[in-house]
Amino acid sequence: SFEVTQPPSVSVSPGQTARITCTGDALPNQYVYWYQQKPGQAPVVVIHKDTERRSGIPERFSGSTSGTTATLTISGVQAEDEADYFCLSADHNTLSWVFGGGTRLTVL
Amino acid sequence: EVQMVQSGGGLVQPGTSLRLSCVASGFTFNAYWMMWVRQAPGKGLEWVANINQGGSEKNYVDSVKGRFTVSRDNAKNSLYLQMNSLKVEDTAMYYCATYSLIWGRGTTVTVFS
Numbered sequence: 001s002f003e004v005t006q007p008p009s010v011s012v013s014p015g016q017t018a019r020i021t022c023t024g025d026a027l028p029n030q031y032v033y034w035y036q037q038k039p040g041q042a043p044v045v046v047i048h049k050d051t052e053r054r055s056g057i058p059e060r061f062s063g064s065t066s067g068t069t070a071t072l073t074i075s076g077v078q079a080e081d082e083a084d085y086f087c088l089s090a091d092h093n094t095l096s097w098v099f100g101g102g103t104r105l106t107v108l
Numbered sequence: 109e110v111q112m113v114q115s116g117g118g119l120v121q122p123g124t125s126l127r128l129s130c131v132a133s134g135f136t137f138n139a140y141w142m143m144w145v146r147q148a149p150g151k152g153l154e155w156v157a158n159i160n161q162g163g164s165e166k167n168y169v170d171s172v173k174g175r176f177t178v179s180r181d182n183a184k185n186s187l188y189l190q191m192n193s194l195k196v197e198d199t200a201m202y203y204c205a206t207y208s209l210i211w212g213r214g215t216t217v218t219v220f221s
Binding site: 033035042048049088 | 154158203205207213214
């Protein structure tokens with residue numbers, strides 16, 4: 001079955017760059033979406049269609065893809081960026097969508 | 109304001125049914141694919157189902173196929189999830205969402221025996 005894999009956690013100091021990866025064999029054939037979820041809140045769209053930043057999201061957030069890996073990059077991390085981040089993509093053959101397990105970003 | 113207001117969650121026993129609703133405002137609802145996503149307590153997100161703009165194409169995660177039905181009424185800017193034969197493992201917060209714009213705040217479904 002189709003799977004996408006994320007690292008469980010990433011830690012960075014304020015002002016540094018955080019990179020969160022999402023890996024899956026089918027990623028080259030389907031868009032990847034990124035969502036941010038803070039404790040007790042609903043997820044928020046951060047990046048859609050691989051690289052498009054949702055309106056209102058700070059420019060320090062960017063998305064990229066290379067082969068079977070998509071990456072969410074947060075440049076100049078701020079304390080407010082501490083959250084869980086989930087990627088979402090689809091199996092082009094079965095039309096079933098799958099979230100990665102989520103990555104907890106900790107700002108040290 | 110772009111938003112989606114959810115309703116319909118609750119506390120039910122296994123084998124029973126619930127219907128979740130979501131009303132959209134502030135954007136062109138009928139231009140978007142819509143999805144339902146759930147999150148069990150303390151767990152990650154799980155994609156449940158989606159539906160295309162006109163309602164003619166629907167897809168489901170294997171664990172709910174044959175039990176859950178997604179639908180929409182574009183005239184009412186509304187999305188629905190009919191959940192039948194509920195199981196304890198369906199217990200979760202359920203979100204309606206667009207892929208690229210906005211998520212609802214969620215509604216809780218608890219199935220207890």
